[in-house]
Amino acid sequence: MVNPVVPSSGALTPLGLDAVRLASGFWGDRVALNGEVIIAHCQEWMEKEGWIGNFRGDLPRRGREFSDSEIYKLLEGMAWAGHPALPELASAVAGAQKEDGYLNTRWNDDRYSDLEWGHELYCYGHLIQAGVARLRTHGEDEFTEVVRRAADHVCDRFMHSTQTCGHPVVEMALVELYRATGTERYLEMARRFVERRGTPALDDIPFGRAYFQDDMPVRRAEVFRGHVVRAVYLASGAVDVAVETGDDELLAAIEAQWERTVARRTHLTGGMGSHFIDEAFGEDFELPPDRAYSETCAGIGSIMLAHRLLLATGRVRYADLAERTMYNVLATSPASDGRSFFYANPLRVRVPAPPPEGVNLRADGGLRSPWFTVSCCPNNIARTLASLPAYLATTDQGGVQIHHYASGEIRHGGLLLRVETDYPRSGAVTVRVAEGGGPARLSLRIPNWAHGSTLGQVSPGGVDERVVEPGYAVVERDWRPGDEIRLGLPMAPRWTRPDPRMDALRGCAAVERGPVVYCAESPGDEADLDGIEVGPAAPVEHDAGGTVEVEVEAVRGRPPGGAWPYTTGTRPAAEPGEETRLRLVPYHGWGNRGPATMRVWLPVRD
Amino acid sequence: MVNPVVPSSGALTPLGLDAVRLASGFWGDRVALNGEVIIAHCQEWMEKEGWIGNFRGDLPRRGREFSDSEIYKLLEGMAWAGHPALPELASAVAGAQKEDGYLNTRWNDDRYSDLEWGHELYCYGHLIQAGVARLRTHGEDEFTEVVRRAADHVCDRFMHSTQTCGHPVVEMALVELYRATGTERYLEMARRFVERRGTPALDDIPFGRAYFQDDMPVRRAEVFRGHVVRAVYLASGAVDVAVETGDDELLAAIEAQWERTVARRTHLTGGMGSHFIDEAFGEDFELPPDRAYSETCAGIGSIMLAHRLLLATGRVRYADLAERTMYNVLATSPASDGRSFFYANPLRVRVPAPPPEGVNLRADGGLRSPWFTVSCCPNNIARTLASLPAYLATTDQGGVQIHHYASGEIRHGGLLLRVETDYPRSGAVTVRVAEGGGPARLSLRIPNWAHGSTLGQVSPGGVDERVVEPGYAVVERDWRPGDEIRLGLPMAPRWTRPDPRMDALRGCAAVERGPVVYCAESPGDEADLDGIEVGPAAPVEHDAGGTVEVEVEAVRGRPPGGAWPYTTGTRPAAEPGEETRLRLVPYHGWGNRGPATMRVWLPVRD
Structure with missing residues (x-):
């Protein structure tokens, strides 16, 4: 099974990369771009930034405490893509492993001294996922031996501990390694990591324990909360554990959490996350378009989770959300040339942001960047596109x-x-x-x-x-x-309205066409998107070469002036605005024509 | 002049604490509470947290890198209030000063090695403000000598440097020390700090140089941006420099920046700040009520700035904004018993937050806390209330x-x-x-x-x-x-509407009465505030003992269910909601009756 997820039971069995091949098309072209450009782009940047050199012992060590995981995500992508650079990169990794299986370029004598933020088990998780990909695409070799020894080290060290990692991912990785090797202690270790979380297993932090889902046991939560990537990775691991151990209660708990999260904490794009400060979910219905964090990795994690739930249950709604997220988050992040990426994916950008030339220190949403100080997203795109055919059929x-x-x-x-x-x-x-x-x-x-x-x-x-x-x-x-x-499938563009409890979207509508969310984009010198109100008529599509664009009726009002922006009493009669037509483009394609403002949700004319 | 701001020229001359005395009333009671409770509360917490012990050399040093400034702010408050604990606390500070005037408990041999984040000049700023308060309320003593030596050290070290501090405040402090002592080099040092910023004078940081207003020269900016407290403190210092040096261009630049900020980046409460992640302004019209950061210290800084602009120009609108901010930010932060404080002041709280029992690690907006890890706000409240009479008349x-x-x-x-x-x-x-x-x-x-x-x-x-x-x-x-x-003054409660460009407030109105913003509060078991829509009738006030409450017509709708919160096509006809009356209370008094949800902006019935 050449497949990142191979449950031993469940409603559906995935068809892997050996069974599904893509031709040219929306996804086929992106998978090809990944193999030809994105993987090499990531490798070049990690070589330049010194994150690969860390494994060779280059000093001083460079990158954040979790930078090892980036190399592992790329190795996973290389494995699925059959990329020729894998053996050499894997060999560099192997050279940094200690006698007892420990492998991390950031920590040494102080290993496991900061489980809240140290990311050591998180790095193992991605290492193990890379190892599973290698096992399933090539078979055992020096690298898969490194991975087994690291996994054994984790089991030796943590099987009888009460602790876990501040960033989940090792759970689903260990289950998959169990599935790939049959070694039951990997499953047992994963099960314990899932059960242990929320007992609590970690110290409190300024963001609060909900940040890493350590505020309550996984099976007792009612909704996803805290850091989104952590939440959906943990839930993915919990589904894997539930499926392999026959724990129907745990599976049902994750399904219920997913239901509420999708009904109340998910952007129209399928993106998740409302808070920039902790990359976290907001409260129910707190979905501001201009502060939609909707991290690319969170979208990828949500696709991974929905895929697992689909395999376990066969329920169509998991595939529905996965498709929405694929077209509007996964496809949005990489630029059309595959050389820059969105980290955050807000639904409203008010000020055009110029693309940075080098590493972006910030995870701003208004620009694609070739690389980031925290550069989780490009490698996550690489491994996800490389394995994408495995998500399509069962x-x-x-x-x-x-x-x-x-x-x-x-x-x-x-x-x-x-x-x-x-x-x-x-x-x-x-x-x-x-x-x-x-x-x-x-x-x-x-x-x-x-x-x-x-x-x-x-x-x-x-x-x-x-x-x-x-x-x-x-x-x-x-x-x-x-x-x-x-x-x-009926592809007429359609108006979509938000739940009235979404304060930030009151009085607005958005256009969707098929699975694709549309947006108004205002690049360069075009008029900005303030003061636009759209009319009630049905949106009209027209073919614009490579993409289908949509036009809607609109009125461009003259914004009121005034020294204080709040007005007492009845509002002054609005000056009649200028009637116009507003062109909408697929959200996933925005920002490819240079700095621009953008909005998905459009104010509706009274 | 017993007064924190004493310009040597300008349209108006402030009347100080020796000229204005308050009797019992809205502000008189709060000033009294400050003298009787808040100042002692702050001192107790800083003793308990070890921040005062740092000056005595207690090890390990405790608190954040800027904790010294908290003691200085409290010393300033004690000076204005004539508090008897001042001499002993001032004496502890004096003991930590080095031979050459350097004074900081965090840095030593590595002094000035991290101007971006080290806060050394920021701490001097608050020390100097405390010294000025002591000079003007008592005259010279050991403490004011400490302050002069520190100020001289700053001038020696930085007069011919190209650098400045990541957090402004030293600018206005030095101008005031010049005003209090006549020593012209303090003014010149302040002038250079203002002119130097944005050249740039600091290294870039992940938030970007706009965070500490080092992205462009002060006189060239068009709007306040970045970290709000930094922005308004810097602007205050720039006004002080402009007034003392006759720099009309600089004064006009700050006036223009203030105009745009008030017209586009200020919450109804007068509060400023839309981003939790960097405590910063958002873009124009980005004013989400649930993510309104509106830090208490930012409100205080805005009052300080408006007061300076009022003195310089005599324009009434500076007093208008100061009043709005006094009643809706300054008065909101402290609990009615003076023993807990809001750090952030959002205009919408969706989930009741229980008050923490001890130090709050987080700057959440939904709760008042007795103390914070970053506890700038309580001491800022203390010094501001202690000097409040000096803001009332000129x-x-x-x-x-x-x-x-x-x-x-x-x-x-x-x-x-x-x-x-x-x-x-x-x-x-x-x-x-x-x-x-x-x-x-x-x-x-x-x-x-x-x-x-x-x-x-x-x-x-x-x-x-x-x-x-x-x-x-x-x-x-x-x-x-x-x-x-x-x-x-006509005090009938009134409906207020937002500028249509404020996406997050579309379709909403708020009630104001006089200078006071009202809110709906839902403590304990009362129905929550989702699904409420208010009617068009004029709000009705009624006396509720100590406060005036307001009632408005409302309909409590039944929120739609559904697994996906976005609906295609025309919305289903809303079920008729339940007609009710919604009680509104002054925003500054909310959260005093226990955990509650709250909203200032109320959806208006179609």
Whole structure:
């Protein structure tokens, strides 16, 4: 199974990189860009910044206390991508391992002296994920031996401790290493790390223990809270543990936490996080667009979690959120040339920010940067795009499920399915049996926004078309080569309104088209986006070459002047604004034309 | 002049603590609480936390790198209040001074090695302000000698440097020490610190140089930006330098920056700051109520700045903003018992926060805390309340100006004015000549919200009343004992609406009454404040014992359920909500009845 997640049980079994291949298209092009540009870009920057040199013993040590993890994330990406630079980089890592398996370039005699912030177990987590990727793409070698020895060291040191790490990730890594090797103590260690958290297992910190989810036991929480990446990584590990140990209560707890988080703490883009100060969730319905942190890594973690929950339960809504997050967070972060990245992904940018030329000290949302002082996002993009085909399709007894549509091939059993689509540019998806056949159930996900979709079965006599509703459209038949299914997803752009409890979005609407959130962007000298109000008419799409753009009716008002911006009594009658049409572009493509202001949520005309 | 700010020129001359005495009333009670409780509370906590012990050489040193400044702020407060604990505390400070005048318990051989974050000059600034207070209330002594030696050391070390401090305050302190002593090099040092900033004078930091206003020269900026306390302290120092050096260009630049900041970056309460992460201003119109940082110290700094601009120019709008900030930030921070404080003052709190029992590690806005790890606010409250009478009235050639109304006495020349009022509970203010007389011009500030105010001159034949408009109402006559002026400020509660460019406030209104901002508070088991929409009818006030409360029409809706909080297409017809009346209380009094949710801005019914 060439796959980052291989549960031993659950509703669905993922199809891996050996079964799913992408052709050119929205995702195929990004996966190709990753292999050709992004992975090398990351390696170059980590060489330049000295983070790789740390493993060679270069002094002084450079980078933050967690910089080792960045090399490991890139190694994982290289493994999935079959990148030729892996062996040399892995060899540098191996050279820094101590006799007893300990491996960290930041800590030495003072190892494990600061579990709250030290990130040692966090680094092991990413090391282990890289090792699993290597095992599954290549098999055992010097590097996987390094990883096993590190994992054994973790078990020796922490099996009977009461402590854990300030940043979860080792939990899901250890479960996966158990799945890849069959060594049960890795699972037991992961289980203990999950159970131990919130007892509490860590000292208090200025942000409070909720920051690293140590405020209460995992199975007792009601919602995700604190640092978003930590929260969704921990929940992913908890799902993995629950699935492998048959702990239905734990699985149900994570499902309930996810439900409330998605219903109350998630941006329209699928992004999560409202607080810049601690990269954390806000309270329920606290979702300010201009302070939407929506860290790229949080989106990736949310996709990882939704994927695990989908595999465990088969419930379509996990795939729905994953798709939303893929198109509007994962696809948004890298620039179109693959050489700069968003760290934060706010839904409103008020002042155009020039792109930095070098390392960005700050995790601002208004600009893509080639590298960051805390540069978790580029490597996370690299490993996620490298393994992306493994997120698209699954199997169960007697069937194949396609959750996300991208041109390419899916192979399962004797069956080779060819998918052809330029989704999300259009909503037409063709699935054809290219080779093989036999009785099988093919399930196609109809996204939750896709009311009135059509599913056609092509036969020599014509197309037998029916309307299918959101959920899974199932075709069960005896397949033969040449058989073809045509899915039609309705792609008309649509207005979307927020829950009235979202204070920051009151009186606004946004445009979505298929899974893609749109935004108004105002680059260069164009008029800014203050004072715009949009009209009620349906948005109109038009093809703009590579992308579909949307136009909406709008009025550009003249903002009031005044020395004090609050007015007592009835508001003065607004001056009639200038009628205009506002052009919207896919949110994932914004900021590629230079410094710009941007807004997803548009004030609606009274 | 017993006064923290004594400019040698300018439109107005402040009346100090020797001229203005407060009787019981809104401010008189708070000034008394400060002398009886708050100052001692601060001293006890700093003794307990070891920050005072640092001066005695206790090891290990405790507190943050700027904790010395807290003792200095308290010393300043003690000086203004004539507190008996001052000499002993001042003596502890004196013991830590080095031969060459250097004085800091955090730094030693590595002095001035981290000007960006070291806060050494910042600490001198507060030391000097304490010294000025001691000079003006007591005269020279051992402590003022310590302060002069420290100031001389600063001049020796920095006069010909290109550097400055990451946190402004030393600028205004040095100007005041020049004013108090006549030593011109203190003014020159202050001038250089102001001119040097933004050249740049400091290294870049992750927040960016705008954080400490080192991104551009002071006189070239167009708006306040970065860390709010730093910004308003720097601007205060720049005004002081401009006034003493006759630098009209610099004064005009600060005035213009203030104008834009007040028109675009100030909360309804007068509070400033939208970003928790760097305690900073947001962009223009970025004023989210739930993430309003509005630090108490920022409000105090804004009052200090507005007071300086008022003295320099005589423009009423500086007094208007100062009053707003006094009633809604300064008065909000301390609990009614004077033993706990808000650090941040958001305008929306969604989840009731229990008050912490000890030191609060966090600067959360939802709770008052007896002490903080960074405990700048309590001591700043202490020194500000101790000197508050000095902010209320001024003189110019031939006249007295009363800017803020509080019961008490104002003495100037041979004239003793007695002010009687329970403002802001009512809008009736009586000013009577208690002693003395002669020709003089009495100016009474009519606040910018007080349209339709009345001013009555009492004579044996009755009251001669006229309507006066916002600005200064002037009565020029030959005064005799017993002469009386009666001011009537209209106190009906009023609806206030935000500028439409404030995204986070769209569709909302707030209630104000006089200078006081109101809020809905939901303590204990009362229904929460989600789903409330208020009606259009005028708010109704009613007396609730010590305070005036306000009621407004409201509908309590049933929030929609749903697994995803964004809805495509037209919104479902809202279920008819329950009609109710919503009680509003003064914002400055919220949170005194236990953990509560709170909101200033209320959604308006469509």
